[in-house]
């Protein structure tokens with residue numbers, strides 16, 4: 001049987017996302033009413049981190065425990081992964097001792113090679129190119145607050161990074177539009193987003209214009225992990241790409257603000273916006289837990305309803 005992985009957003013179909021969102025709703029409701037739900041009793045998640053994390057580690061580790069399973073944390077510093085063991089060999093060994101693996105690493109190619117040699121499902125917990133678990137949580141959060149995202153418009157303000165690439169893939173799978181505004185030289189790499197219908201992705205030189213009439217405004221740090229050497233140049237280039245009250249004021253009055261966190265107030269977003277009434281960043285962070293529980297249940301057990 002072919003093993004299912006979640007390495008990029010486009011690995012799942014619209015029907016599969018609808019199923020995961022329905023399971024998320026149910027699993028979240030169980031959790032909120034203190035009902036024990038242990039479908040992954042005796043199952044083990046291995047989490048491999050080559051970059052820092054707060055939310056991803058916490059949500060996967062707590063999530064696996066809440067589903068009755070166990071989670072093991074490995075990082076590059078304390079394991080053979082940082083000492084040149086081939087990814088393919090690591091995948092063979094790790095996947096013989098576990099039921100599911102989550103990896104946060106640098107190049108997408110690393111996680112693809114791991115998955116190709118894994119006996120168990122592999123989840124992308126962030127690569128330089130994509131962050132599919134975050135967009136899963138973001139879209140679930142949008143749906144909770146405003147209903148179906150189909151036909152809506154999302155503004156992406158800032159760096160065309162792993163988050164932006166994943167939003168563009170999601171727009172294709174779930175049928176919504178993205179307005180992208182990045183500083184010159186930091187635009188979308190078409191190779192990373194696949195075949196995007198131009199009607200779905202509109203590029204704006206002016207971030208204010210990109211926010212006009214949209215249903216959701218989204219941004220992220222100016223410098224992603226792994227690109228720290230570019231920090232000073234980016235601070236200069238991104239200075240006008242700070243989501244502020246003026247940008248929110250031209251969006252749809254019902255528009256939400258999201259940020260995957262961690263945030264830098266005064267850089268990519270003002271405190272007034274991220275701490276303001278349109279911001280749903282805490283729900284967004286919490287929903288990482290719930291959507292990933294549904295995702296792990298789906299990948300390990302298949303359809304349970």
Ligand code: CP
Nearest residue numbers: 053054055056260261
């Ligand atoms: N949003 C997110 O992935 O956060 P962490 O880097 O803390 O995991």
Ligand code: NVA
Nearest residue numbers: 161220224225260261
């Ligand atoms: N784009 C950011 C997201 C962090 C969760 C990064 O890759 O560092």
